[in-house]
Amino acid sequence: MLRTSVQPVHLKPSQHRRLDDLLHQLTDLWNGALEERIGAYRRAGDAISYYDQCRSLTIIRGEDESFRRFSVHAQRSPLHRLDRAFKAFFRRVQAGGKPGFPRFKSRHRGVHSFEVWNPAIRRKGRRYALSVKGVGDIRFAVMPGGVVRQARIVRTALRTSVHLVMELPDGAAAACSPCRSAYGSFAAETAVCPWIATSTRRRISSTAPARLPGGTSERRRYRRRSRRRPVPARPGIGRIGMPPRWRGRTRKRMPDSRTAARLSGSQGI
16 A cells, blocks of 8 residues: 655755756656657658657766766656656557657746655654755655655745655555554554644644633633624725724724715705
8 A cells, every 4th residue: 555645844044946957857858858759760660669769868977077966866856757647648549549649848837856766764853854966965854654755845835845645555555653652553553643743743632521721711812813803895885894904994084985976065066
């Protein structure tokens, strides 16, 4: 049984820059491999396989220093994806569906992730680290249970995360390391993690009594905030219930509205 655990990673500014360089290089590899496949088919009707392009990548790494900076496993990732995309394309053509030919990728919609098969993850201080050549140690906080078969590093507009694909025995569920150490077999046999992480990074056991952490004053503040109901803003019907940014506008527009009313009354409108 395979399960995927998504963990946010902690990178330094220099690592973010090196990761951007790697992703741009993977985008160029995707476009170059796609162009090679199209050109070979147009010239002689030949089909280039994934292994042919891996051999070409080995030659490129021997000639270009910029390609030797990064991991070869990460650079093979777009080649493997392109091979799967062509196999799916021919399968859809044979089935009579919409073909969906692979497209070239620009920098804005380029490759935003790569895979590392059978990664070597080690403990580094209070966190876990996955070493990627050219990027450095990609650190994350929680190590789930099971045998990690694949690590996928994903860069989005908001964050960078690592997706750990784990192999578990049938009927087992993934649990984080604090839960395994505290609850043992209970955390390994249930799919619900018995811990709650708050926005203040405080860990609360869900098996504890249902009460808020802190003193009585903190619980009272929480009750008052939960009882408050937001009043919908109604512009033009007084200042009560308006957001602060509208109140100043209302005060500034009041003389104009009175002047307009006087002018319309004097002109008989």
